[in-house]
Amino acid sequence: MESRIIDRPSFAHIRVDMSAGDRLVAESDAMASMTSNIQLKARFNGGLFRALVRRLFGGESLFVNEYSTDGTGHVILTQPTPGDIECLELRGNTLYLQGGAFIACEAGVKLGVGWAGLASLIGGEGLFRLKVGGHGKVWFGAYGGIFAREVEGEYIVDTGHLVAYEPSVSLRARLSGGLLSSFFSGEGLVTRVRGPGRIYLQTRSIAALAAWTNSHLV
C-alpha cells in the first residue's frame, strides 16, 4: 500500500494506492473518489457499543468504511474542512486525536475512545478523545495548517488549536493571564500542555471562524 498527501496544505487530500490484500479503514464520507475495483464495506466503528461511544463522545461517525481490492487501484480520501492532513506511522505507540480529526488508518491501527478530562472540556476540545494505537499509518486532518511540536516542559496553546497529542503529554486549562486581561485580550482560557511528548497543532480554529462569521451575519 502506497500513499501520499496531495495539494498540501490548503486543500490536502490523500491518495492511497492499494493492491490485493491491502485493507484501509476510513471515516465514513471521507472518500472523494476511487477506482471501480475497490470494494467498500461499511462496518460499525469497532462493534456497536464502541461505535456508539465514539459517535456520541468522540465526534466520529457510527460507521467506518473498510476499503479492499482484488487487483490494484486507488482511493482518494479527504476531509470536510480546508486544511492540511498529516500522516503518522504508529509503532506500538499511542496518540490522542481531537474529535473529528481522524480520517483514515491502516488495518493494524486500533481505534478507541478515552476520557479526556475536564481540562480538555474547558479547553474546548471535548470531554472524550479518540485514541489510536497499534501499528500502521494514521491520517488525521485539521482546519488550516498542521505543525508538530516536541514539548519538553510547559507550552501554551490557545483553545481549539490542539489537534493531537501523545498520552505522555498532560493538559491543563488555565486563564491566559489575570482575570481582566484574560477577558480583554480575547484569549480567555488557554491550555497549558506539559511534556515530554509531541503535540500537533492547527493554525486555524473553527470556533474562531464561527464566532467571526456570526459577528457578520445580518
Add this chain to the structure above:
Amino acid sequence: MGPFDGGVFDKRLQGGRAGAQLTVDAHGVHASTTAGDTFDVPARDCQLELGGASGRMWFCRTPDRQLTIYSEARGFAEALASLPNLSQPVAELRRHRRAESRRGVLFLLAALGMLIALGIAGYFGLDYAGRAAIEALPREADERIGRLAINSMDLGGPTVHDKTVTDAVNAIVARLAEHAPGDFEYQVRVLDAETVNAFALPGGQIVVYTGLIAKAEALDEVAGVLAHEIAHVTQRHGLQRIAQSLGVAGSLELLLGDLGGLSAIAVELMRAGALTSYGRDQEREADEQGVLTMHASGLDADGIARFFQKLQKEQDEMEIPEIFAWMSSHPDLDERIANVRAQIDSLGPVAEQPLEIDWDAVRRAVGPDAEAAGSAAEADATEKAPEQNADSKAGSKAKRRKR
C-alpha cells in the same frame, strides 16, 4: 518485574518514538520495541517524572534526556519503588501528586460554588442586566430590529390607503407621541383585516388592523390601545424580550455592542411570534404608561378600560376568540381594567382636549361598505398628522422630537 505496556522516546528510533514492553530489575528499567530494538536506563541514572494526560504516567529519563522510558501500566510505579535508589523519589512524586489533586478538587469545588453563585446572581440579575444593556443601546438598534422584523413578517392584510382612516390614526399617534416619553419616530400602517388587533414593534413600527377600528365605538378606545402599544415601544419591551432570551452572556454581548447577533435573534423571535407577545410585567407597565400618556395627551384614559370590557363581553357572548388576537395576547382583563381605573382615579381630573375626528366616519370607512363611505368622510378628519405620506407602502409617518 513486568512486562508493562509502555513506550520509548529516543532519537535513534524512526520518528523518535515507539511502543515497547518494559521490565524492571535490579539493574534498572529495560524496554524492547516490537521491532526488536532494546533500551536500558540504569537504576542510578533514572530520573523520575510523573505526568502525562492521565497524570499517572511514570517517566524514567536519562540525565541528558536523550532516552525516556515511560508507562502508565498498573504496578510499574511499585516496580520502580522496589529499586533502592528510586523508592524515595517515587514516594515524593506520589505525595506531590496527591497534594496537587487535593488542590485540584478544592479548586473545582470553589469553581462550582462560584458557578452556582453566578447562576443565582444571573437569574436575579438577568432582568436588571437586560434593562441596563438596553438602556445603553442607541435607538438605532430598536429601529433596525423593528424594520427587520416588519419586513420579515406576514402582516396578514393589504395596506389601507383611505385618508379618512390613515389621517385619523396618524393624528391619534401624533398626539400620543408628543406626550409619550422617549424620542421615537412612529411609522403607522393600517392594514385591512378582520382581526381585532394592533401591535407595535421596537423602534416605533405600529400596525393597526381595520378590525380594531371597526370594533371601537369611540376614538378614545383606539387611542387607549395605541397608547398602550406606544408604551411597549418607549419602554423598549421588544429589546428586553430579546435580552431575556439571550441570557447573561448575550446581555453582555449586547452591552458591548454586537448588534449582528442581536438582529439575528430578533428575526428568530419574530418568526416565533415572541417579539410582540410581551410578559405580564411588561403588559402591566405598558398599561400604566399608556394611561399616563393618554392623560398627558388630554384624551380620555378610560378608553382602554372600556375597550377591554367590550372585548371581554364579546368574548363571553360569542365563541370566536381567534379573531380577538389583541386580547389573546393580553390576558387577565378583569384585573387590568381594575388597575387602569384605579390609576385614573389617582391621577385626578384631566383637561380634555379631544381630537377633532369624526370617528363614525372613520368606522364607516373601514366597514363593509367602505368604498362608498370612504371619500365622503375624508373631509371630516380635520386634524392632520404633521407629515403625510399616505401613498407610500410604509404608510404614513408621524414624527416628533423630544423637547
